[in-house]
Each structure stands twice: as structure tokens, then as C-alpha cells.
Amino acid sequence: MWYLITLIHTNTYLKVDNMPTIGFEIKRKCKVCGKVFVAKTLDSHYCSPKCGKVAWKRKKDAKDRNAKLEAIAKQVSDIREYISVKEAVAMFGVERSTLYRLIKLGRIPTINMGTRLTRIKRSEMERLFLNRPESIAEKEKPAPKIYSLEPEDCYTITEICKKYHINDSSVWAHVRKYSIPSRQIGNYVYVPKQEIDNLYKSEVE
Ligand SMILES: [Zn+2]
Numbered sequence: 123m124w125y126l127i128t129l130i131h132t133n134t135y136l137k138v139d140n141m142p143t144i145g146f147e148i149k150r151k152c153k154v155c156g157k158v159f160v161a162k163t164l165d166s167h168y169c170s171p172k173c174g175k176v177a178w179k180r181k182k183d184a185k186d187r188n189a190k191l192e193a194i195a196k197q198v199s200d201i202r203e204y205i206s207v208k209e210a211v212a213m214f215g216v217e218r219s220t221l222y223r224l225i226k227l228g229r230i231p232t233i234n235m236g237t238r239l240t241r242i243k244r245s246e247m248e249r250l251f252l253n254r255p256e257s258i259a260e261k262e263k264p265a266p267k268i269y270s271l272e273p274e275d276c277y278t279i280t281e282i283c284k285k286y287h288i289n290d291s292s293v294w295a296h297v298r299k300y301s302i303p304s305r306q307i308g309n310y311v312y313v314p315k316q317e318i319d320n321l322y323k324s325e326v327e
Contacts, residue, residue, distance in 0.1 A: 148296070148321060153177060164300045164321060191215075204233065204241040214251040224250075269314045271305040276312035286322045296321060 148161045152169035154176045159169035168174040194212035198205060211218050224230045225240070230250065232240045270276075277285070282293050297304055297313060300321060305312045 148300070164302070164317070203244055205244050205247070207240055207242065210242050210247055214247050216251055269303050269317070271303060271312060271314065273307065273310075273312050275315055276305070277315050277318055278310045278312060282313065282318055286318075288322075 149158050150161045150167065151158055152173050153167045154173035155169060157169045159166075161167075168177055191212040194209060198209050198213060205213065207218065207221055210216065210221055221230070221242075225232055225242075230242055230246055232242050235241055279290050279293050282288065283290050286293075296302070300317075302313055302317045302321070
């Protein structure tokens with residue numbers, strides 16, 4: 123049995139290394155600039171360090187903004203009946219422009235306590251919107267990757283070739299290049315369906 127596995131491995135590697143070129147590369151659209159690029163890893167979503175930095179900055183700004191809103195929402199006492207637009211935005215996670223539009227349409231009654239001192243009845247907001255989700259930041263955390271290598275959650279290399287019309291050398295090359303886990307049982311190598319679908323379906327035509 124062990125002998126067989128070693129043989130298959132050696133064979134596969136030889137095959138890959140002897141291939142003059144890999145069938146194709148994984149191309150993706152950069153999430154920042156839209157340029158099509160060759161993804162180096164499964165988690166590459168940006169074409170360049172520059173775009174990666176832009177994305178990071180955007181994420182950070184969103185996080186900072188969220189933290190600010192949470193702080194504003196926190197300081198509103200539970201028993202206060204009237205809230206400002208700023209507080210409503212923070213407490214109910216609604217866009218400022220949406221809120222003003224609804225006020226203008228008369229959907230949200232307000233009282234005016236002077237110039238720029240619009241106050242909204244909290245119960246009206248509660249009627250229209252759900253409270254701000256506990257923490258939006260929490261939602262942004264990527265879920266840890268869990269792979270199931272049970273055969274029912276996996277494709278065999280042959281199945282991948284058939285499904286995505288790729289030759290086995292290319293599949294092997296991608297599995298190695300993108301560090302996709304695999305499991306060998308007897309003559310078959312199992313690779314998580316999810317990772318393979320993610321890899322080939324995200325490809326730009
Ligand atoms: Zn880019």
C-alpha cells in the first residue's frame with residue numbers, strides 16, 4: 123500500500139515537471155482597479171501591492187468609522203426619548219442621506235429644537251429600523267478555513283478534470299501552487315470540493 127502511494131506521488135510529480143507549460147493560470151479581476159491579474163495564491167484578490175494597500179486602507183477607514191459610530195451610539199442613554207440625526211445614524215446603522223430622505227418624505231416625524239437641531243423620536247426609529255447589529259466589525263472577520271477531507275466532501279482528481287475540462291497535470295499543478303489540501307486513499311486523491319469550486323469558478327473567462 124505504501125509503496126503504491128509513493129509510486130503515484132512520484133509519477134504525478136514527474137508528470138507535472140515534464141509538462142512544458144501549465145495549461146492555464148488562475149486569473150482574477152482586481153477588486154480595487156478591475157484589472158485582470160494572475161493570482162499567486164487562493165487569497166489573492168488584488169493585482170498589486172498598491173491595490174492591496176488601497177483595499178487595506180478602505181477596510182481600515184470603514185472600521186474606524188464603525189468604531190466612531192459605536193461610541194456615539196453607546197453614549198445615548200437607554201431612557202432618552204429624542205435623538206439627533208447623528209445619533210440615529212449611529213444607533214440604527216442607517217445612512218444619513220436615507221434618514222434625511224425619510225424625514226423629508228414625512229416617514230419619520232421629527233421635532234425641531236432650533237436650526238440644525240432636528241430631533242427624532244426614538245420609538246419611531248425603532249419602529250422602522252432594527253437596532254444596529256451588535257458589532258459590524260465582528261461580521262467582517264473572515265471565518266477560519268475548515269476543510270473536510272471526507273470523500274463525500276471531495277472530488278477525485280479525475281472528477282475535477284471532467285467537471286472543469288482540465289487535464290490532471292494542471293489540476294495537480296494548481297493543487298500544489300495554491301496549497302490546497304488533499305488526501306490519498308488507495309488509488310484516489312481527494313481534494314475538497316469547496317476549494318476546487320472556489321478556485322475554478324472565480325476564474326475570469
Ligand atoms: Zn488593482
